[in-house]
Amino acid sequence: MARVSDAKQRLMDAANDLMWESSYASTSVDAICERAGVKKGSFYHFFESKSDLSVAALEADWQMKKPDLDAIFSPTVPPIERFERYFKRALNKQTALQDKTGNVLGCPLFTLGAEVSTLDQAIRAKVEEILGEHVKYLTSAVRDAQAGDLIRPGNAGEKARTIFTCYQGTMMLARIQNDLEPLRRLTDQVFDMLGVGSGAINA
Incomplete structure (x- = not known):
């Protein structure tokens, strides 16, 4: 399996954390980039929109949690x-x-x-x-x-x-x-x- 870019993974992690801690509406692309330590231009290299990022972040988070649920x-x-x-x-x-x-x-x-x-x-x-x-x-x-x-x-x-x-x-x-x-x-x-x-x- 190809390795996910570190910057892309940080963006997905930041999006999941920020939207969970507050809300989707209040979580801006700027805030996600700041939390991830990634420049805004890099955001749009990986994702077309905040919605696109959110879907990818949900899937990545699910794949990370699935082995734990398989064991349970x-x-x-x-x-x-x-x-x-x-x-x-x-x-x-x-x-x-x-x-x-x-x-x-x-x-x-x-x-x-x-x-x-x-x-x-x-x-x-x-x-x-x-x-x-x-x-x-x-x-x-x-x-x-x-x-x-x-x-x-x-x-x-x-x-x-x-x-x-x-x-x-x-x-x-x-x-x-x-x-x-x-x-x-x-x-x-x-x-x-x-x-x-x-x-x-x-x-």
């Missing part, structure tokens, strides 16, 4: 533990961000998607694509948990989407309240919803 949702990991690891990963990330920035930032995909989904179809489509990949991971865990009689039967895809909606709603609430407590309660709430017994959790 590996079939070798017990299905109930996969949920626990997924939610713990989010809590740990948000805790680190709060320590660094003073704020709970929530999910960058939902933050960006909610802001620009009616204004920029390229960004909306990329956000929707990546969110769909998260649901696929959750669906596999639901199916395996059902196969082991660890959670209630039913449509695995619908259950996974419900879990993801609960997860993302909790992330957004944590951002709004600037409080990690909703995320600390998330695992117990999802397990209660799924009908996970203590035996399954401790297995």
Whole structure:
């Protein structure tokens, strides 16, 4: 695989960070270039627009995170533990961000998607694509948990989407309240919803 230019990677990293910390609208090309330490002319060498950069940055960030999710949702990991690891990963990330920035930032995909989904179809489509990949991971865990009689039967895809909606709603609430407590309660709430017994959790 060809190596991504260091300047291009810094621009994508800066865009992701700035839009997550504040908003898409308030993040200018100048601010991205300043954070990245890249001249504006170089920006337009790599990207036609801020929208073009945003789509590329989302994809690059997803490719970086995917191996971690592959490990969390590996079939070798017990299905109930996969949920626990997924939610713990989010809590740990948000805790680190709060320590660094003073704020709970929530999910960058939902933050960006909610802001620009009616204004920029390229960004909306990329956000929707990546969110769909998260649901696929959750669906596999639901199916395996059902196969082991660890959670209630039913449509695995619908259950996974419900879990993801609960997860993302909790992330957004944590951002709004600037409080990690909703995320600390998330695992117990999802397990209660799924009908996970203590035996399954401790297995």
